[in-house]
Amino acid sequence: MYSKRKDGSMSKNAFIEEATQRFAQALGSEGLTICLGLAGNKLGALVGGAIGSFAAPGVGTAAGIFIGSLLGGAIGSIGGRAFGAVLGPAAGKIITTVIKRDHKAVKDIGDVEPGDQLVFCSGSLHPRCHAIVVEVKPPKEIRVMRNTAASGIVEEWELFKQPIYKVIYGEGKSYDPNVVISRARSKICQKDYNLLTNNCKHFACWCKQLKNK
Incomplete structure (x- = not known):
């Protein structure tokens, strides 16, 4: 996932959404595994103890604890992953909705435009x-405008280097390129x-983003 982010095939927002989903799945899986494992432990002890009281006292309780823990843990793991798969994307969408702009890595100067x-x-x-x-002046130069602390707004050549x-704006949320440059x-x-x-x-x-968007 990180390699996709680094090579530009995955944007920042897509990375956040996938990372959030994986985190939610891991958290849900581990949390439910522990909770249901403990519940299975207790339930298994009760059931095993009840059965063992008729057949083999002590053995039934131990077997019940072991089986209950395994079943509870397995169910918790599966359920937690399913829970995370539902919650993760929703949480990721909320986070990326708050972030107004997206961006992705650029590896080739041919992907840069005025x-x-x-x-x-x-x-x-x-x-x-x-x-x-x-x-844009291939293969290694781009002319940019930026706001600097020392000289204010300047226009200068920069090397295209990693x-x-x-920055990616949603459809209808940025000015046309000529307007951006004019601004x-x-x-x-x-x-x-x-x-x-x-x-x-x-x-x-300010140059790029449409007002009230």
């Missing part, structure tokens, strides 16, 4: 820089960077 919003490493102090693509991610260039040279309220991500999302 108007895209990318996330890449811009130095050790800025490992997740958001930028708007304005031009890791790099493309970005309308802010060129502005210097009002704020780490909390107007950073590179705020700028890129």
